[in-house]
Amino acid sequence: MDKRTTEAAVIAELRSGMTIGIGGWGSRRKPMSLVREILRSNLDNLTLVSYGGPDVGLLCAAGKVAKVVYGFVSLDSIPLEPHFRVARQTASVEAVELDEGMFQWGLYAAANRLPFLPTRAGLGSDVLKYNPQLKLVKSPYEDGEEFVAMPALELDVALIHMNRADESGNGQFLGPDFFFDDLFCLAAKRRFMSCERIVATRDLLAEGSLHTLKINRTMVDGVIEAPGGAHFTECPPDYGRDEGFQKEYAATAKDPEAWKEFKARYLDLASEAQYQKAVKAR
Amino acid sequence: MSHFTRAEACAIAIAETFRGDGEILISPIGNLPAIGARLAKLTFEPDLLLTDGVASIVATVQPVGGAKGPEPIVESWMPYRSVFDCVWSGRRHVMMGATQIDRFGNQNIACIGDYEQPKAQLLGMRGAPGNTLNHPTSYWVPKHSTKVFVEKVDVVSGVGYDRAAALGERASRFHEIRRVVSNLGVFDFGTPDHRMRLASVHAGVTVDEVVENTGFELAIDGKVPETRAPTDEELEILREVLDPNGFGAKEVKG
Numbered sequence: 001m002d003k004r005t006t007e008a009a010v011i012a013e014l015r016s017g018m019t020i021g022i023g024g025w026g027s028r029r030k031p032m033s034l035v036r037e038i039l040r041s042n043l044d045n046l047t048l049v050s051y052g053g054p055d056v057g058l059l060c061a062a063g064k065v066a067k068v069v070y071g072f073v074s075l076d077s078i079p080l081e082p083h084f085r086v087a088r089q090t091a092s093v094e095a096v097e098l099d100e101g102m103f104q105w106g107l108y109a110a111a112n113r114l115p116f117l118p119t120r121a122g123l124g125s126d127v128l129k130y131n132p133q134l135k136l137v138k139s140p141y142e143d144g145e146e147f148v149a150m151p152a153l154e155l156d157v158a159l160i161h162m163n164r165a166d167e168s169g170n171g172q173f174l175g176p177d178f179f180f181d182d183l184f185c186l187a188a189k190r191r192f193m194s195c196e197r198i199v200a201t202r203d204l205l206a207e208g209s210l211h212t213l214k215i216n217r218t219m220v221d222g223v224i225e226a227p228g229g230a231h232f233t234e235c236p237p238d239y240g241r242d243e244g245f246q247k248e249y250a251a252t253a254k255d256p257e258a259w260k261e262f263k264a265r266y267l268d269l270a271s272e273a274q275y276q277k278a279v280k281a282r
Numbered sequence: 283m284s285h286f287t288r289a290e291a292c293a294i295a296i297a298e299t300f301r302g303d304g305e306i307l308i309s310p311i312g313n314l315p316a317i318g319a320r321l322a323k324l325t326f327e328p329d330l331l332l333t334d335g336v337a338s339i340v341a342t343v344q345p346v347g348g349a350k351g352p353e354p355i356v357e358s359w360m361p362y363r364s365v366f367d368c369v370w371s372g373r374r375h376v377m378m379g380a381t382q383i384d385r386f387g388n389q390n391i392a393c394i395g396d397y398e399q400p401k402a403q404l405l406g407m408r409g410a411p412g413n414t415l416n417h418p419t420s421y422w423v424p425k426h427s428t429k430v431f432v433e434k435v436d437v438v439s440g441v442g443y444d445r446a447a448a449l450g451e452r453a454s455r456f457h458e459i460r461r462v463v464s465n466l467g468v469f470d471f472g473t474p475d476h477r478m479r480l481a482s483v484h485a486g487v488t489v490d491e492v493v494e495n496t497g498f499e500l501a502i503d504g505k506v507p508e509t510r511a512p513t514d515e516e517l518e519i520l521r522e523v524l525d526p527n528g529f530g531a532k533e534v535k536g
Contacts (some may be wrong), residue, residue, distance in 0.1 A: 007364075077404065089402065099411040100408055121411050121412030125407070145453060177361040180362070
């Protein structure tokens, strides 16, 4: 089945108030062309579920977000995501702050169609204090140990970015880490994968070993060819992080005028192609 | 014995934190933790597993900050998924930072002020809640002050001894806060109720200086020893092999 589509067609399918899972990790291999398409849309009141990076910061800064479910939000080379900090410090988004491992367990529970999975992570910490919806569960066996019953993080939509894919939705990561992108897809009702390049199925193994084919086509509903689609996050081996651009983005959190300029120059554009052109013209 | 810097004293104290760890994954967060862990691997703990900071376990010991070292030999793959598996299995010792820490080792890296509307949003919980209940955790504080060593942390990310004890013996059986190393000294929890104790002061630091910069009462048993000085061999490794560009001295002056 040919699942090729476009950013605009994917985002047109989404509705305000949806829960959107975003793959990648921090400022690494984020589906930024899809995030930019959300910025161009009328969507708002979104719940984001993310090992957060600039995806979270940008969507918060643009007023698209009601709630963020996260273990951290970071730009890696800039440890604290400044736009997310502003959102938190002005209480403009609701925060569900979890341990990173609880977050994984929540995705895994959703992926397995289970209501929860037990974990030791979270016990004794303030994760439980600030998330009173989290409940404990007692082992039914002799040990009788109590665990956090981490509820499934069910997603309406998952957005991920891969290095390569074929048109039927087989995805390939070529960098050092696949992060949790497979779990995001398995936890979601609708799954969209952008990629640096669509190749013929027969050429996938020429791009990387069998083990890099982490996403199979049962996990994907739409494929978008988006060269540079992870910019300004890193997407090795295709490209590294655009540190200069990231610095410029981060600096706009402290200065509303600079944010307005940044937005006009890079975000209030009609298409991803125009964004890529604006980046090249820097 | 040769003259050594405060950063070098810290590197030794950090390396000592990993003594006896054997064949487990060490996750040092920060420059001096990375230097200390690599020093331990090159000297008394050769079996430690260390990553390249991304997703490879590297059998060779590389210098910090991209300085020229041996050709790296990758021995295994450690993407985040495997790091988490390692956490659950307990075969890991992490050294994290702490924006705030209290006398029982409760650590905050989440936010300062009110959780609903923080004065300062920090990293987030990251892996601290799960780390502290699953395997040994240590902390590194490059700037010891009453702002960091506080009576009460604003948010508990990493779980300390009082809260672990409240969970009961079974739930807390993998909990261990091994040590806190700061630019002033080394702290452990070897007291009957696991209150933080001043284990040693670095050369040139007085006990009074530590007490003045700590926002709670530290346990102090008699005369506090000085942190072990680096040997000449260790100094040579630190200066010529691990940190030729002086990244440690950028984190801790003096």
